[in-house]
Amino acid sequence: MAASPNFISNSADVVIIGGGLAGLAAALDLRGRGHQVLVVERKQYPFHRVCGEYVSHEVSPYLGRLGADLAPLGPATLTKFQLSSPAGRLLGSPLDLGGFGVSRYRLDDFLYKLALTRGVKFRLPATVADVTFDAAANRHTLTLADGHQLTARLVLGTYGKRSALDRQLGRSFFTQRSPYLGVKHHLRLPGFARDVIALHNFRDGYAGISAIEDDKLCFCYLTTRDNLKRSGGTIASLEAEVLAQNPHLADILRHAERLYAQPEVINEISFAPKQPVEQHLLLLGDAAGLITPLCGNGMAMALHGAALAAPLADQFLRGQLARPALEAAYAEAWHRTFGARLRVGRAVQRLFGGPVLSELVVGGLRHWPAAVRTLMRQTHGVPF
Numbered sequence: 001m002a003a004s005p006n007f008i009s010n011s012a013d014v015v016i017i018g019g020g021l022a023g024l025a026a027a028l029d030l031r032g033r034g035h036q037v038l039v040v041e042r043k044q045y046p047f048h049r050v051c052g053e054y055v056s057h058e059v060s061p062y063l064g065r066l067g068a069d070l071a072p073l074g075p076a077t078l079t080k081f082q083l084s085s086p087a088g089r090l091l092g093s094p095l096d097l098g099g100f101g102v103s104r105y106r107l108d109d110f111l112y113k114l115a116l117t118r119g120v121k122f123r124l125p126a127t128v129a130d131v132t133f134d135a136a137a138n139r140h141t142l143t144l145a146d147g148h149q150l151t152a153r154l155v156l157g158t159y160g161k162r163s164a165l166d167r168q169l170g171r172s173f174f175t176q177r178s179p180y181l182g183v184k185h186h187l188r189l190p191g192f193a194r195d196v197i198a199l200h201n202f203r204d205g206y207a208g209i210s211a212i213e214d215d216k217l218c219f220c221y222l223t224t225r226d227n228l229k230r231s232g233g234t235i236a237s238l239e240a241e242v243l244a245q246n247p248h249l250a251d252i253l254r255h256a257e258r259l260y261a262q263p264e265v266i267n268e269i270s271f272a273p274k275q276p277v278e279q280h281l282l283l284l285g286d287a288a289g290l291i292t293p294l295c296g297n298g299m300a301m302a303l304h305g306a307a308l309a310a311p312l313a314d315q316f317l318r319g320q321l322a323r324p325a326l327e328a329a330y331a332e333a334w335h336r337t338f339g340a341r342l343r344v345g346r347a348v349q350r351l352f353g354g355p356v357l358s359e360l361v362v363g364g365l366r367h368w369p370a371a372v373r374t375l376m377r378q379t380h381g382v383p384f
């Protein structure tokens with residue numbers, strides 16, 4: 001009998017808040033270990049997200065263990081890297097580990113459907129508005145925006161970079177405004193090399209472009225609200241007046257066919273440090289910490305977070321690990337695995353965007369290919 005996406009029971013071993021990559025991978029992993037898993041996702045699949053859609057190959061062994069063969073999605077294989085300064089100085093380098101390109105629209109929907117066939121339950125579209133922990137009962141109660149309540153022995157927070165839940169958890173980054181803005185288009189541009197991921201800098205921002213499935217490209221950039229305002233306040237004026245100062249971007253913007261009527265846009269993207277455990281919630285993916293997109297490693301980190309949390313959660317649910325030990329072990333594993341990568345990501349981001357510094361960095365790195373590969377290794381992990 002086909003699984004019903006809308007779950008009627010009000011309790012589960014594990015409730016996962018947010019069905020992005022971290023949530024879907026954790027759901028598949030914990031279900032594979034025999035647990036009852038309920039994912040609450042506020043949107044209906046499939047849907048687009050602002051994301052560069054380049055996935056580091058470090059995730060491949062884990063996807064294999066989850067039984068998620070992505071070949072039917074037709075991902076592009078990415079083996080080369082290019083970096084340009086705002087004035088268009090270009091350097092190239094092989095991508096040591098490499099990666100693949102696939103749209104989130106297709107990838108998340110694929111993992112959602114796979115999870116349904118494995119018996120993961122979903123409640124969607126539904127938003128978690130509040131989570132409380134009852135120490136005496138050793139259980140969480142979740143309240144949905146429609147007033148419905150759910151209970152769980154364990155809750156994983158995989159709700160992404162920013163949610164009203166962060167305010168409820170009293171997380172400090174929530175009250176600090178972030179200047180960043182992210183924009184994504186899907187493009188068609190015949191002749192663009194399908195094995196290259198290119199990162200093109202422009203004043204106060206950078207754009208990544210690489211192939212995804214079919215004959216499409218993902219074109220995604222990060223900049224600031226101020227940059228948007230200064231260039232006339234619209235995405236079209238920003239692209240024409242600022243991005244197009246870089247000749248590589250001018251070429252892309254002039255010749256590419258845009259596949260959506262409007263690009264996807266998000267703001268309030270904060271790279272501030274966060275904690276991986278808050279009020280007995282284990283946080284995974286962007287909810288635990290967002291790496292700057294120029295590193296192209298956020299999706300791998302979301303999947304890796306699930307790979308770290310699931311075996312520990314499994315021991316907890318089987319009564320082999322008490323809650324304080326679970327939380328301490330997960331926090332330790334999380335900091336050991338991602339702490340340095342997040343710090344390097346923040347430092348590298350500061351090198352780009354300013355016209356003089358970007359020119360100097362790209363100009364210097366052109367003569368020092370080993371440094372480019374070292375930087376990439378520092379912002380990526382190893383296969384897990």
Ligand SMILES: Cc1cc2nc3c(=O)[nH]c(=O)nc-3n(C[C@H](O)[C@H](O)[C@H](O)COP(=O)(O)OP(=O)(O)OC[C@H]3O[C@@H](n4cnc5c(N)ncnc54)[C@H](O)[C@@H]3O)c2cc1C
Nearest residue numbers: 018020021022042052053054128159160182285286298299
């Ligand atoms: C501009 C930009 C470009 C990027 N490019 C790349 C790239 O090329 N490669 C890469 O690896 N990474 C990239 N990243 C990072 C990557 O997108 C994220 O790290 C990754 O999506 C994190 O996955 P996640 O599962 O933690 O969160 P998400 O994928 O954001 O999923 C969170 C989910 O939670 C749901 N949700 C939120 N609140 C609630 C709630 N209260 N109740 C129920 N559901 C809720 C949301 O609807 C969403 O589906 C980029 C990021 C940005 C900003």
